Amino acid sequence: MVRAQRDGAGPEALRAATGRTHEEWRALLTDAGALDWDHGRIAAHLVEEHGVDGWWAQGITVDFEQACQGRLPGQRADGTFAVSRTRTLPGERLDALATLVAAVAGEVGEPARSNLQARTPVVRWRLPDDSRLAATALAPTRSGTPVNLTWEKIPDAAAMAAATARLEAMLGRALAS
Template identity: 40%
Template sequence: MASGPVNANTANVGDDAVAQATGESRETWFARLDEEGAQRDAWVHKAIATWLVAEHGVDPWWAQHVTVAYEQARGIRRPGQRQDGTYEASVTRTVELEKTVALRALAAVVERELGTAPLALNVTAKHPTARFPLEGGEFVLASASDRAGGRSAIGLTWGRLPGDERLAELKARMREWLAAVEA
């Protein structure tokens, strides 16, 4: 698939990493899935991932990766598209803050920019999140997770978009919000 406002699944994970983690290259998995009739018989996402895990012992995270890559390579799913047909855009950044402090700072930025408080703010989870509901069913999810050295990865996902037209604009907007989180 051509690169657009959202990268294809294969853009961020190399073929060597896939082969090392799953025992096969992406192209080998794609050929095996084609041989099994995954595209011809219109296997749904869950069927592909289950086949990789149950029949071939692929780790569930890697099974999801291979499944999405296969769907994108075969034109079943576009970059940024979710299984339900909606789209989402995500951005991340590493900051020099502990994850709870980082999430609270990010949630404050998002609240200021959206003009609405989070529906839910969970700072006690392993991966803390804040969820902001928007009109039309869309949402923004802020998240934080630990990184080495007391740092955190913070992220934003704008989800349930009906199409891919706004992906580039929203990614740029969310990158500005991430940049506003000070260490």
């Protein structure tokens, strides 16, 4: 299940980083008229008017949208949904990513594009239903390389559970290989 934004960073962490809690940011944004603003305008307001770091501004914006504008957990600003899962695979970064890519390609076909030289190497697929998959390899740890699969452009909340199950299956195949 996808968690609500408020269940991520706790109030102490948010206050330490931004000077306010979730409730205080919601009240401030409501008073500023943000109930009628889109995602980009809210985030820009937080950065430009309140000096909030961009990463925290995104989280505050999503929390506000979920609490005050009806945005559902897992829902993106464009109205579609996304799910993501991460597992640690053995091996170096590009080897772990190649293992994951092979597992995904076995189910959905060859990727549309990749950028293996990026700071976070990524491989992407466009699926026939217009949804998208992205596989990334994070910085290696002592136990291996965390790899992430994200399924984006899921049309509705009801389809998220099936997408999550498919991500888990693809990651399971990668772990087994």
